[in-house]
Amino acid sequence: MKIHSVDVFIVDLPTVRPHQLAMHTIVTQTIVVARLKDDEGREGWSEVATIGGASYGESTPEAIKVNIDRYITPIVIGKEPVHFDKIMYEVSKHVRGNYFAKALIEAAIIDLAARAKEVPAYELFGGKIHSSLPVAWTLASGDTEKDIEEAKELLGQRRHNIFKLKIGKGDPNKNVEHVLKINSAVGNEARITVDVNQAWDEDTANYCIAALQDGGISMVEQPLPTWNHEGMARLTSRFRVPIMADEAANTVQDVFQIAKHRAGNSIALKVCKAGGLTQTKKVAAIAEGSGLGLYGGTMIESSLGTAICAQLYSTLPELKFGTELFGPLLFKDNLTLNNITYENFEIVIPDGPGFGMEVDKEKLKHYTRE
Numbered sequence: 266m267k268i269h270s271v272d273v274f275i276v277d278l279p280t281v282r283p284h285q286l287a288m289h290t291i292v293t294q295t296i297v298v299a300r301l302k303d304d305e306g307r308e309g310w311s312e313v314a315t316i317g318g319a320s321y322g323e324s325t326p327e328a329i330k331v332n333i334d335r336y337i338t339p340i341v342i343g344k345e346p347v348h349f350d351k352i353m354y355e356v357s358k359h360v361r362g363n364y365f366a367k368a369l370i371e372a373a374i375i376d377l378a379a380r381a382k383e384v385p386a387y388e389l390f391g392g393k394i395h396s397s398l399p400v401a402w403t404l405a406s407g408d409t410e411k412d413i414e415e416a417k418e419l420l421g422q423r424r425h426n427i428f429k430l431k432i433g434k435g436d437p438n439k440n441v442e443h444v445l446k447i448n449s450a451v452g453n454e455a456r457i458t459v460d461v462n463q464a465w466d467e468d469t470a471n472y473c474i475a476a477l478q479d480g481g482i483s484m485v486e487q488p489l490p491t492w493n494h495e496g497m498a499r500l501t502s503r504f505r506v507p508i509m510a511d512e513a514a515n516t517v518q519d520v521f522q523i524a525k526h527r528a529g530n531s532i533a534l535k536v537c538k539a540g541g542l543t544q545t546k547k548v549a550a551i552a553e554g555s556g557l558g559l560y561g562g563t564m565i566e567s568s569l570g571t572a573i574c575a576q577l578y579s580t581l582p583e584l585k586f587g588t589e590l591f592g593p594l595l596f597k598d599n600l601t602l603n604n605i606t607y608e609n610f611e612i613v614i615p616d617g618p619g620f621g622m623e624v625d626k627e628k629l630k631h632y633t634r635e
């Protein structure tokens with residue numbers, strides 16, 4: 266059984282409400298979907314998501330597609346999916362960086378390999394340890410009162426009791442005020458964290474984190490720009506509240522450096538940032554070996570990409586901060602025939618075959634860019 270073809274689709278999916286981050290407000294999320302076919306007609310599918318074109322990170326949807334079509338597909342064609350580590354080693358020798366593109370291809374190969382064996386993809390990673398995982402929701406409507414209303418509704422539905430607040434846009438004092446208001450409205454029933462997405466300098470981070478810590482906020486994600494490892498290390502040793510690296514924590518090499526210099530005491534995993542599932546497990550091992558707390562992160566993937574991350578995270582012994590795999594709940598529509606289940610504040614890990622999601626080809630066609 267050999268890989269016969271690779272197709273990459275760029276898809277724009279509308280969200281249920283604007284999702285405001287420090288650098289971009291998402292109203293349609295751009296995801297990239299890959300389909301691999303083998304010479305017996307089987308299909309393997311995968312997805313990665315990007316945020317705000319080139320404004321969040323370097324991997325744009327267009328570059329992911331072009332680089333797969335031009336440089337990765339020729340390496341993958343004719344190979345046996347079950348040898349996914351060998352294939353990706355070969356890809357890594359010819360293609361530098363391009364972690365999202367590598368993650369997309371690797372996941373489609375793994376979906377194909379697992380489907381051929383008629384097992385869930387997590388079986389290829391030692392099997393799942395958890396059948397469900399805690400799942401945070403991001404409050405990011407851009408309006409404090411709306412966020413409070415949303416949080417209360419989701420608590421009532423027992424859907425989420427961890428809320429991440431997207432801050433970093435505008436006046437830092439107003440950011441802190443916004444967070445503390447939400448915390449005093451729902452903080453008794455929920456855990457509140459913040460994600461600054463690199464927007465502060467160290468002076469701003471010092472006074473803002475002091476106020477957030479005093480207010481009982483339970484984690485601060487990527488307050489400083491990715492390059493500022495020394496600043497992150499100073500914040501980590503200065504404050505009691507956990508400091509998480511996200512945009513700075515991508516590859517095994519990045520995370521080793523973060524662990525070595527304590528440039529954060531926790532990291533957000535994301536399968537796309539690391540360049541795939543195998544690499545994500547290695548990143549998690551470095552974190553485990555150095556006592557960094559783990560968070561099952563998202564780039565706000567739809568159901569297929571969420572299933573890929575959820576299956577991999579389910580094979581990790583401990584996710585101290587749970588996950589934020591809420592992506593499918595932010596979209597007006599779905600690209601798969603089946604849905605991810607959320608219940609009792611947790612995401613239920615989808616079972617296989619493969620990543621357990623069946624692509625709705627009509628919907629894919631409808632939302633794919635010309």
Ligand code: MUC
Nearest residue numbers: 403460511563564565589
């Ligand atoms: C990020 O930086 O963590 C994850 C959740 C969310 O709202 O935005 C993403 C990206």
Ligand code: MG
Nearest residue numbers: 460486487511
């Ligand atoms: Mg983040």
